[in-house]
Amino acid sequence: MVALEDLKQEAKNVLEGGTVKYIIGYKKPAVGFMAVPAFFHKPEDLDALVWDPTCVHNLVLFLKDEKKKKLGQKEPDERPVGIVVKGCDSRAVNVLLQENYIDRENVYILGVSCGKTGMVDLKKVRKYFKGKIISQIDFNENESFTVTTTEGKVEVPAADIFAVRCTECITASPVIHDVLLGGDSVRTPENPFGSLEEMESKSQGQKWDFWQEQLTKCIRCYACRSICPMCYCDECVVDTINFAVYPDTPAEEKAQKIKWVEKSPTTSENFIYHMVRAIHLAGRCVDCAECERACPMDIPLRFLNKKLEKESKKLFDYDVGYDTEIPSLISSFRDEDPEDFIR
Amino acid sequence: MTEEFEPKIVAFLCKWCSSAGSDLAGVSRMEYPSNVIPIQVLCSGSVSPLYILSAFNKGADGVLVSGCHPGDCHYIKGNYYSRRRIALLKELLNFIGLEPERFKMSWVSAAEGTKYTEVIKEFVDELKPLGAQTKLRRNG
Numbered sequence A: 001m002v003a004l005e006d007l008k009q010e011a012k013n014v015l016e017g018g019t020v021k022y023i024i025g026y027k028k029p030a031v032g033f034m035a036v037p038a039f040f041h042k043p044e045d046l047d048a049l050v051w052d053p054t055c056v057h058n059l060v061l062f063l064k065d066e067k068k069k070k071l072g073q074k075e076p077d078e079r080p081v082g083i084v085v086k087g088c089d090s091r092a093v094n095v096l097l098q099e100n101y102i103d104r105e106n107v108y109i110l111g112v113s114c115g116k117t118g119m120v121d122l123k124k125v126r127k128y129f130k131g132k133i134i135s136q137i138d139f140n141e142n143e144s145f146t147v148t149t150t151e152g153k154v155e156v157p158a159a160d161i162f163a164v165r166c167t168e169c170i171t172a173s174p175v176i177h178d179v180l181l182g183g184d185s186v187r188t189p190e191n192p193f194g195s196l197e198e199m200e201s202k203s204q205g206q207k208w209d210f211w212q213e214q215l216t217k218c219i220r221c222y223a224c225r226s227i228c229p230m231c232y233c234d235e236c237v238v239d240t241i242n243f244a245v246y247p248d249t250p251a252e253e254k255a256q257k258i259k260w261v262e263k264s265p266t267t268s269e270n271f272i273y274h275m276v277r278a279i280h281l282a283g284r285c286v287d288c289a290e291c292e293r294a295c296p297m298d299i300p301l302r303f304l305n306k307k308l309e310k311e312s313k314k315l316f317d318y319d320v321g322y323d324t325e326i327p328s329l330i331s332s333f334r335d336e337d338p339e340d341f342i343r
Numbered sequence B: 001m002t003e004e005f006e007p008k009i010v011a012f013l014c015k016w017c018s019s020a021g022s023d024l025a026g027v028s029r030m031e032y033p034s035n036v037i038p039i040q041v042l043c044s045g046s047v048s049p050l051y052i053l054s055a056f057n058k059g060a061d062g063v064l065v066s067g068c069h070p071g072d073c074h075y076i077k078g079n080y081y082s083r084r085r086i087a088l089l090k091e092l093l094n095f096i097g098l099e100p101e102r103f104k105m106s107w108v109s110a111a112e113g114t115k116y117t118e119v120i121k122e123f124v125d126e127l128k129p130l131g132a133q134t135k136l137r138r139n140g
Ligand code: SF4
Pocket: A217, A218, A219, A220, A221, A222, A223, A224, A225, A294, A295, A296, A297, A298, A299, A301
């Protein structure tokens, strides 16, 4: 288990020494109990740093902002950014490194292990503690959490309030780090793709009915895209507004820009958007499930990404975010790639 | 009597093999169904999944991607990349409930005019009982 004091000390060491320019971590929220992302610029600020099972955010997202900010600066501060990462988040760092989006010297990685459990699922917590006011949730050495409410502390079995993705997680400790807190945690979940099975066993008609109902709800707010650390393109193919248009771009040229997807949130257009999103994340998604958490319409987005993760493993034996030296899933092939579906 | 449903197929054919194969079928006056809207692409490796989705979106009842046999791609490796990408898209479309029969890939060389006609015949036969593709089609 990670001792918070150790994490603070490690963070202080690098911030005080000027090794990093700032640290991205978590702090307590102003309201509620779910930790929020925080940026620590001064060593004394680090007293507010927290690490607990409510640190759900994948902070790797903010490395995109950092990169964009630096691109706009004449003399950017070249020191690395300190970042607190969980197992899944660390694989996101690896994917960004593999794609040469960031360099290893851009980040100082403070790895924290989730030990035997992982992150809580806010919806499950709310359901479990109907109406009770929670102030804190803590890790335990065993497979449980300690939840502090106004009525006192209770120990809750992890399985009851745990995020589904964490039950399917294989590496609950960072695979890349400069310091590692809480030790290694390699796990062997019985069925790392178990959550997909119910859906896969449905008939085509039932699958369609399910997705039609789900994706019709989408309002195309693009929160799922904004929160994803992997969605870093400057121009998104579904968002023609983003294509570079200059004051002198002629009208004909603007009219010729291909509009692959209409902006209106109708079922057919939503499907195209979500299929494109899923495909563009194939071999890149680390299953941090941030997209699903950010979605205001409660769409089970994780399924789509998880399905492609499963197929990448099954068909191409490809694991996401472990090896930064191999070519990415889509830009490589093996002679023995399956082709039984080809006539 | 009701008229038989005639599926509309969008076929992405690579210029160097499959498109030449379809030309051979044409110039040899082989008979095959006229349900295909061929789109010539430089290589099967240049077919983005978005092309395929877009074809369904714009009303295709079936989509075919066809390229050179493994080892024969004019750009050496394009069809290997394509094979991988298409396998993933196929799984994804299957997962959301599109009939898997609606999306096909084939290897057709420039000499395989006959094979090209067979692929199209089979595809049409498979698509007919399914009726029109409305799931991914844009309304209006
Ligand atoms: S976050 Fe949800 S509602 Fe918003 S675009 Fe994504 S799926 Fe649609």
